[in-house]
Amino acid sequence: MTDSGPIVSVEEIHKYYDLGETRVHALRGVSLAVERGGFVAIMGSSGSGKSTLMNILGCLDKPTAGRYLLDGVDVAGLEKRQLAGIRNQKLGFVFQGFNLLPRTTALENTQLPTLYSRIDRHSRTQRARDALELVGLGERMDHFPSQLSGGQQQRVAIARALVNRPTLLLADEPTGNLDSHTSVEIMDVFQGLNERGLTIILVTHEHDIAQFAKRVVVFRDGRIRKDEQVANPLRASEVLKTLPTLED
Amino acid sequence: MDSLALLGSSVWALLRNKLRSVLTVLGITIGIAAVICVVAIGKAGQARVEQQLNNLGDNFVWIEAGGRAVNGIRTGTHGTKSLTLADAIAIRTQIPLIKSVSPNVDGSVQVIYGNQNWYTHYRGVSPEFFDIKSWPVDSGAIFTNDDVESSANVCVIGQTVRTQLFGVRDPIGKVIRAGGLPCKVIATLEPKGISMEGRDQDDTILMPYTTVMKKIKGNNWLDDVLCSAVSQDVVKMAGQQAAALLRDRHHLRPEEPDDFNIRNPEDVIEAQIAASHTLALLLIAIASISLVVGGIGIMNVMLVSVTERTREIGVRVAVGATEEAIRFQFLGESVMLSFVGGAAGVLVGFVGSFFIGRALNWPMVMSFEAVVLAVFFSLAVGVFFGYYPARKASSLDPIEALRYE
Ligand SMILES: Nc1ncnc2c1ncn2[C@@H]1O[C@H](COP(=O)(O)OP(=O)(O)OP(=O)(O)O)[C@@H](O)[C@H]1O
Numbered sequence: 198m199t200d201s202g203p204i205v206s207v208e209e210i211h212k213y214y215d216l217g218e219t220r221v222h223a224l225r226g227v228s229l230a231v232e233r234g235g236f237v238a239i240m241g242s243s244g245s246g247k248s249t250l251m252n253i254l255g256c257l258d259k260p261t262a263g264r265y266l267l268d269g270v271d272v273a274g275l276e277k278r279q280l281a282g283i284r285n286q287k288l289g290f291v292f293q294g295f296n297l298l299p300r301t302t303a304l305e306n307t308q309l310p311t312l313y314s315r316i317d318r319h320s321r322t323q324r325a326r327d328a329l330e331l332v333g334l335g336e337r338m339d340h341f342p343s344q345l346s347g348g349q350q351q352r353v354a355i356a357r358a359l360v361n362r363p364t365l366l367l368a369d370e371p372t373g374n375l376d377s378h379t380s381v382e383i384m385d386v387f388q389g390l391n392e393r394g395l396t397i398i399l400v401t402h403e404h405d406i407a408q409f410a411k412r413v414v415v416f417r418d419g420r421i422r423k424d425e426q427v428a429n430p431l432r433a434s435e436v437l438k439t440l441p442t443l444e445d
Numbered sequence: 446m447d448s449l450a451l452l453g454s455s456v457w458a459l460l461r462n463k464l465r466s467v468l469t470v471l472g473i474t475i476g477i478a479a480v481i482c483v484v485a486i487g488k489a490g491q492a493r494v495e496q497q498l499n500n501l502g503d504n505f506v507w508i509e510a511g512g513r514a515v516n517g518i519r520t521g522t523h524g525t526k527s528l529t530l531a532d533a534i535a536i537r538t539q540i541p542l543i544k545s546v547s548p549n550v551d552g553s554v555q556v557i558y559g560n561q562n563w564y565t566h567y568r569g570v571s572p573e574f575f576d577i578k579s580w581p582v583d584s585g586a587i588f589t590n591d592d593v594e595s596s597a598n599v600c601v602i603g604q605t606v607r608t609q610l611f612g613v614r615d616p617i618g619k620v621i622r623a624g625g626l627p628c629k630v631i632a633t634l635e636p637k638g639i640s641m642e643g644r645d646q647d648d649t650i651l652m653p654y655t656t657v658m659k660k661i662k663g664n665n666w667l668d669d670v671l672c673s674a675v676s677q678d679v680v681k682m683a684g685q686q687a688a689a690l691l692r693d694r695h696h697l698r699p700e701e702p703d704d705f706n707i708r709n710p711e712d713v714i715e716a717q718i719a720a721s722h723t724l725a726l727l728l729i730a731i732a733s734i735s736l737v738v739g740g741i742g743i744m745n746v747m748l749v750s751v752t753e754r755t756r757e758i759g760v761r762v763a764v765g766a767t768e769e770a771i772r773f774q775f776l777g778e779s780v781m782l783s784f785v786g787g788a789a790g791v792l793v794g795f796v797g798s799f800f801i802g803r804a805l806n807w808p809m810v811m812s813f814e815a816v817v818l819a820v821f822f823s824l825a826v827g828v829f830f831g832y833y834p835a836r837k838a839s840s841l842d843p844i845e846a847l848r849y850e
């Protein structure tokens with residue numbers, strides 16, 4: 198709500214799953230604040246709780262203990278319907294597996310979130326076009342996911358996440374299914390969006406990818422082990438020039 | 446949320462699996478077709494019963510000469526000497542439930558006009574006959590009691606006889622020969638159509654009963670006594686009272702069977718109604734079973750669809766779909782399925798009831814109510830059987846749904 202405070206603020210968050218006898222601690226006291234315009238890469242070994250945190254940040258899951266303020270609002274007090282509204286209006290999701298609807302054009306896929314908001318039909322299409330232009334897919338709007346490469350599919354997914362103009366973009370291993378060249382291309386898109394003021398939190402396993410963010414947070418065993426600013430984030434557009442391509 | 450756009454995605458989902466969708470709705474189609482047939486049969490049956498009761502006459506009571514069985518063998522009506530004119534008069538004067546009476550003597554006769562001749566059925570009756578049978582003339586005037594007194598050589602002819610003898614010419618005032626007897630045509634009857642027994646009722650000529658008894662048949666007994674009761678409710682009772690009176694007049698001992706026969710044409714009609722009820726019940730059973738089977742089919746296909754599209758549901762929830770929106774989408778899909786099945790059922794039902802109508806020889810009326818009923822039933826089936834899958838879809842955990850392979 199406030200324009201000054203951090204957009205994401207989690208305090209001492211715990212999450213555990215009760216599986217009969219045993220209890221799995223996925224998060225054991227995580228505190229993290231992300232400022233407006235931040236670009237955070239979360240790293241850490243498998244099972245360290247990165248996805249668990251992302252799901253909580255994305256209002257798809259609730260912490261067992263601790264507080265989560267999204268844009269100054271305590272999410273714990275909200276009803277399901279309100280959470281759906283937040284996901285629709287304030288958040289954008291990008292998944293490792295793209296998760297586009299099959300046999301549905303790029304344009305229609307991009308429009309999906311607008312079906313659940315109050316936007317008239319005309320501006321809906323216009324917004325989807327704009328979002329696709331922004332991720333560099335202006336020429337492929339009528340293509341089906343099966344006619345697009347992995348990188349292009351992920352661009353459609355990013356456009357879909359952008360269409361309702363969110364304040365926070367959450368991406369769980371967005372480059373996990375892509376080759377290194379395409380991964381850098383996607384990071385270029387993210388950097389472009391971040392420069393326009395969008396706050397981004399992404400999870401990645403790859404050290405190279407994390408270097409494109411402004412800040413890297415490392416998880417181990419449900420806790421934050423390291424949290425540091427990146428002195429000189431790499432420019433994806435620069436890196437792309439140096440990378441060998443198939444033509445070379 | 447944009448309901449229209451969500452319904453649009455439901456339509457696409459169904460079109461993507463055309464064959465599956467068609468097979469799924471087959472049960473609904475059959476069920477709705479049966480519903481349409483039930484309504485059509487019910488309506489046609491009702492219309493037919495009314496028409497037949499009207500056709501029968503005005504609260505018609507029909508007493509026929511000859512017992513139901515003599516020595517176990519039915520004698521038939523003719524050649525029996527049990528009914529007399531005095532019996533007819535006694536019934537008219539002594540039974541208050543009966544308001545009018547006509548004697549009836551009948552047979553077959555060759556009628557000739559010019560070089561046309563035609564073999565037809567004749568009746569000798571009194572002027573009351575036309576009221577009793579609710580049978581108006583369409584030209585001329587019927588004979589009077591004076592004509593009966595004087596055994597006048599006059600006749601009223603039915604439409605079939607008119608056409609056979611006169612074609613398009615005017616028959617009024619012309620003299621025809623009926624079994625050799627010259628007879629002036631004084632009126633023609635309105636068409637009455639085919640009787641329940643399948644006889645052409647318009648193939649007849651009517652004369653004063655005195656004329657027939659004296660000049661054609663040459664005997665003194667009646668074939669039937671035709672009566673009108675004062676109201677429809679007392680038709681049966683009037684018949685029973687007439688029977689008691691006749692037994693008394695004929696000095697029948699209690700152990701002796703009737704030497705006359707009270708005919709109950711309504712019974713035939715009622716038997717037809719009963720038959721149509723049985724058919725309707727059968728169809729209702731088929732309809733219920735098919736609708737339930739069809740509904741289960743829809744539920745099954747929707748459950749499969751929910752499972753197939755688990756990831757899609759996860760994505761929709763992640764981008765802001767509420768539980769209601771998800772439920773709406775899947776409910777929309779099942780309702781659309783059953784609605785399409787129902788629409789096909791309406792068509793099949795119309796064709797089906799046309800053929801049933803042909804088989805029963807009933808005129809079938811396609812009614813608006815039937816369509817409304819069909820729409821209602823198919824929507825109800827869609828909602829009822831689609832609710833559980835839709836709820837299942839809306840209560841999926843989005844995190845697991847997104848991970849689903
Ligand atoms: N629904 C669940 N039920 C039980 N345990 C769970 C559940 N979800 C996650 N966990 C456990 O919580 C821990 C953290 O899981 P999480 O998915 O957050 O890891 P991660 O850091 O994203 O790993 P990866 O890098 O492999 O994606 C793991 O031990 C996992 O087994």
Ligand SMILES: [Mg+2]
Nearest residue numbers: 247248249369
């Ligand atoms: Mg993970």
